[in-house]
Amino acid sequence: MIALLRRDLSLAVRAGGGFGLGLAFFLIIVVLVPFGVGPEAAVLSRIAPGILWVAALLAALLSLDRIFALNFEDGTLPLLATSPLPLEGVALIKGVAHWITTGLPLTLAAPAFGFLLNLDPSAYVWLLASLALGTPALSMIGTFGAALTVGLRRGGLLMSLLVLPLYVPTLIFGAETVRRGALGLDAITPLLMLAGITLGSFALLPFATSSALRVNLK
Amino acid sequence: MSIWEYANPKKFIATTTPLVPWVLGVAIACLVVGLVWGFFLTPDDFRQGSTVKIIYLHVPAALMAINAWFMMLAMSLIWLVRRHHVSALAARAAAPVGIVMTLIALITGAIWGQPMWGTWWAWDPRLTSFLILFLFYLGYMALWEAIEDPDTAADLTSVLCIVGSVFAVLSRYAVNFWNQGLHQGTSIPVATGERTISDVFFVPLLICMVGFGLLFLALVLIRTQTEIRVRRIRALEIRMRS
Numbered sequence: 001m002i003a004l005l006r007r008d009l010s011l012a013v014r015a016g017g018g019f020g021l022g023l024a025f026f027l028i029i030v031v032l033v034p035f036g037v038g039p040e041a042a043v044l045s046r047i048a049p050g051i052l053w054v055a056a057l058l059a060a061l062l063s064l065d066r067i068f069a070l071n072f073e074d075g076t077l078p079l080l081a082t083s084p085l086p087l088e089g090v091a092l093i094k095g096v097a098h099w100i101t102t103g104l105p106l107t108l109a110a111p112a113f114g115f116l117l118n119l120d121p122s123a124y125v126w127l128l129a130s131l132a133l134g135t136p137a138l139s140m141i142g143t144f145g146a147a148l149t150v151g152l153r154r155g156g157l158l159m160s161l162l163v164l165p166l167y168v169p170t171l172i173f174g175a176e177t178v179r180r181g182a183l184g185l186d187a188i189t190p191l192l193m194l195a196g197i198t199l200g201s202f203a204l205l206p207f208a209t210s211s212a213l214r215v216n217l218k
Numbered sequence: 219m220s221i222w223e224y225a226n227p228k229k230f231i232a233t234t235t236p237l238v239p240w241v242l243g244v245a246i247a248c249l250v251v252g253l254v255w256g257f258f259l260t261p262d263d264f265r266q267g268s269t270v271k272i273i274y275l276h277v278p279a280a281l282m283a284i285n286a287w288f289m290m291l292a293m294s295l296i297w298l299v300r301r302h303h304v305s306a307l308a309a310r311a312a313a314p315v316g317i318v319m320t321l322i323a324l325i326t327g328a329i330w331g332q333p334m335w336g337t338w339w340a341w342d343p344r345l346t347s348f349l350i351l352f353l354f355y356l357g358y359m360a361l362w363e364a365i366e367d368p369d370t371a372a373d374l375t376s377v378l379c380i381v382g383s384v385f386a387v388l389s390r391y392a393v394n395f396w397n398q399g400l401h402q403g404t405s406i407p408v409a410t411g412e413r414t415i416s417d418v419f420f421v422p423l424l425i426c427m428v429g430f431g432l433l434f435l436a437l438v439l440i441r442t443q444t445e446i447r448v449r450r451i452r453a454l455e456i457r458m459r460s
Contacts, residue, residue, distance in 0.1 A: 144381060148361065148374050158357075158364050162378065165353040166385045169392040176396060190395070197388070208381050215373040 001085060001093055008097035022059040022102040023109055029055040030113045041118045048117035049127070049178035055113075056106050056131060057138060057167055061160060063102050064142040067094050068150040068213070077150075081217055091209035092202070095136075095143040103135030119182065126181030130194060134174040137198040140205045141166045147212040170197055225302035227446045234439045242436040248429030256422035272330045274423060278430035280323035283351065286316030286434065290358075291383050294376035304442065306372035307449070309379065310362055311441030315434055317355040324348055343393040350389045354382045368449070 033051050037043055071077040080090050110131050111124050119127065145163035149155030173194040180187040224230050256274035293309035296302060327345065328338045339345065361378055365371035 148378060149364075151370070152364055155364070158360055161353075161360055162357040165350055165357060165389075166382070168350055169385065169388040172389075172392040172396045193392075193395070204384075205381070208377055212374055212377050215370055215377075218370070 001089055004080070004085070004090065004093050005097055008094070009100060012097070012101045022063055023105050025062050026055050026059040026106055026109070026113065029058060030116055033117070045118040045120055045182070048114060048119040049123065049182060050175045051117060052110060052114060052119070052127065053130075053134075053171055053175040053178065056103075056110070056135060057164075057171055059106060060098075060102050060135065060138045060142055061163060063098065064146045064159060064163065065149075065156050067098055067143055067146040069146075069155075072150050072216075077213070078217055081213065087210035087213055088206040091143060091147065091206040091213065095140040095202075095206070095209075098143060099136050099139035103131075103139055107131040107135060119178075122184060123178050123182035126187050126191070127178050130174045130177040130191060133191065133198055134170050134194045137170045137194075137201045138167060140198075140201040140209075141170070144205050144209045144212065147209045147216070150213070151216040170194065173197065222300070222302070225300070225304050227304055227449075230304050231443055231446060234443065238436055238439050238443075241432050241439065245429050245432035245436055248425050248432060252422045252425035252429050256419075256426060260418055260422060269330055269333055270419070272326050273419070274426045276323055276326040276330065277423060278427045279319045279326065280348070281427060282430050282434045283316055283319035283323050283348070285431075286312050286319060287351065287354070287379075287383070287386070289438075290316070290379055294379040297372055298376050298380075303372075303449070304446065306376070307445040308438060308442045309375070310372075311445055312434075312438050313355055313359050313362070315437045315441070317352065317359065319430075319434070320348060320352045320355060324352065343390075343396070346393045347386075347390045350393075351386060354386055358382065 030051065033047075034044060037047065068077060071080070081087055107128060110127055114124060114127055142163055145159045145166070148162060149159045152158065173190045176190040177187045177194060180190065224233060253274055257271050260271070290309040290312050293305040293312070296305040297309065324345075327348075331340070332338050358375055358378060361375050362371055365374060
């Protein structure tokens with residue numbers, strides 16, 4: 001499992017674009033929003049939690065189709081399926097690798113983007129905490145969507161349609177945490193809910209992902 | 219004699235073909251009686267005026283929209299466990315009916331909300347979760363269409379249906395947390411049995427609910443038969459070509 005993780009990570013680093021592309025996309029969304037809604041600081045700081053979370057979600061979505069597509073095309077995926085490692089483990093590792101290449105850099109860079117959107121100073125802790133706890137769920141759900149559509153030639157658009165409704169609870173709790181943090185309210189409840197979703201998706205979704213992979217490899 | 223005998227497509231068609239006209243007939247009779255009674259023979263509500271009458275379309279459609287998804291979930295589980303093709307096809311057949319029911323509920327709700335709440339749409343938990351349900355139906359149907367091999371499509375949509383159900387329920391409670399509602403609570407709580415709706419409105423509403431349920435059943439049976447026949451034609455074409 002560790003070897004697979006290291007292989008995926010080094011592939012992402014050496015092929016280029018793994019870390020950078022998602023971050024650049026995140027930056028562009030954050031830069032575009034003030035053009036859309038106007039530069040008033042009060043408006044921006046009010047919508048900043050939602051924008052940051054939606055941007056993180058779209059940036060995660062952008063790189064989903066690369067989780068399995070390349071492995072499927074060059075035949076690595078059947079090899080992984082026949083290896084002694086259970087396919088559930090492969091699914092889990094793929095999700096973790098996706099999180100390390102997209103979710104983790106996003107989480108670390110998010111405070112800088114919050115600065116651009118004039119986020120309330122008291123919300124930075126909650127922004128970091130909610131992204132750190134919530135983006136792994138985005139990666140696991142996305143891995144499931146990628147497994148469903150891996151056999152399709154033009155699966156990208158369909159995958160967005162399948163994955164985005166699944167992101168709704170994560171988005172609600174994540175953005176709610178930051179919003180409450182910015183207003184100085186009790187933000188721990190939505191944060192705990194978010195952690196619950198993440199733990200639940202880590203526990204259950206690898207099984208769904210691997211069963212979808214098995215069907216597609218049949 | 220077990221219920222699984224009807225999983226044989228031939229037996230399924232043979233049993234349901236004579237049933238369909240009856241179910242459809244009773245459904246139409248119920249709908250005509252319920253809607254005419256509801257629209258023309260009940261008094262106007264003293265606060266809502268005649269707009270209250272949209273309840274006879276809105277509530278049954280919303281009820282069936284949710285139950286259609288549950289039926290698809292049950293059919294998906296049966297397909298994954300017992301590999302009966304009829305159940306996969308029934309799940310496929312139910313999706314378009316369910317999405318239309320969802321749309322009816324959303325549109326009639328908007329028409330009712332305009333004079334009553336002063337807005338066509340509000341980001342209320344019930345409304346929002348219905349919109350999310352609509353998106354789930356869309357994704358489910360799109361996945362069926364996208365995959366060519368029928369067995370693969372049945373497997374993948376079944377997995378999606380199960381995962382989607384979990385997330386749909388999660389979303390339902392998450393949006394409750396996110397925004398307090400404008401939508402009134404149910405007038406007919408099944409668990410407590412205390413109704414806040416007068417019998418004058420309740421009896422035609424009940425008839426409409428039965429009518430919508432039977433209509434859903436009839437449409438799903440017809441559509442399932444169609445799917446089975448499409449499958450047969452495809453098999454025949456392949457055999458003739460080889």
